[in-house]
Amino acid sequence: MESIRIHIPHELFAPAESSHFEGTIEVPALKAGPDLYSFARPLAWQVDVTNTGDALLVTGTVEGDAATSCARCLEDVKLSLTGEIEGYFLLGGEDAEAPEDMDEDEFEVLPEDNAVDLTALVQAALLLEVPLIPLCDDDCKGLCPTCGANLNEGACACGEPAEDPDFELARNPFAALKDLRFDE
Ligand SMILES: [Zn+2]
Ligand SMILES: [Zn+2]
Incomplete structure (x- = not known):
């Protein structure tokens, strides 16, 4: 400055x-x-x-x-x-x-x-x-956490985003294993 x-x-x-x-x-x-x-x-x-x-x-x-x-x-x-x-x-x-x-x-x-x-x-x-949190609109819907679509432009194909990050894990205990790699 x-x-x-x-x-x-x-x-x-x-x-x-x-x-x-x-x-x-x-x-x-x-x-x-x-x-x-x-x-x-x-x-x-x-x-x-x-x-x-x-x-x-x-x-x-x-x-x-x-x-x-x-x-x-x-x-x-x-x-x-x-x-x-x-x-x-x-x-x-x-x-x-x-x-x-x-x-x-x-x-x-x-x-x-x-x-x-x-x-x-x-x-x-x-x-x-400056605002504590800058928003384009107080009602901005944000981005879909799954596909990244701008939800202000309409709903995406993912449906309701999961509120709880552990939601996926609770529904499918094997979800945590999907990132494991077996190289040997
Ligand atoms: Zn916005
Ligand atoms: Zn989406």
Whole structure:
């Protein structure tokens, strides 16, 4: 993933100052658990950076069209994503006091070069938006476990798939032997 770095201009170091930044970022692929999302076009991002006195608060959005595969039938799934970017960069260098009401992973310290790296924030924003299980349709019937036919296109010749993987074995105790080979 390409990185986005915002160089904080001098004016923003006065309390209550605020600036707007925007641009695009290329995200070739995003891995979310077992799922891989791809983006044909660069994503648009925009943020407001506000000086709260103790920190720079970064809030904004990232938007783009993602494509992935249905978890059940493997057909293409297209989604429009809008993720909320949120970051908190403490001023004052390494000696800055951690805010009492925040956990370690909720803020960072503004680096000495005064550049804010938005890459991780954009990635986190997108990961919160993608579905836990991507589906082409909530009612997707998936693939037949026996012949692999897409059951959304109609029933296959296999009949009802066995719910229990041991079903075959229970029906025919010799089924386990079918894979045995007698080479000698
Ligand atoms: Zn599907
Ligand atoms: Zn089938």
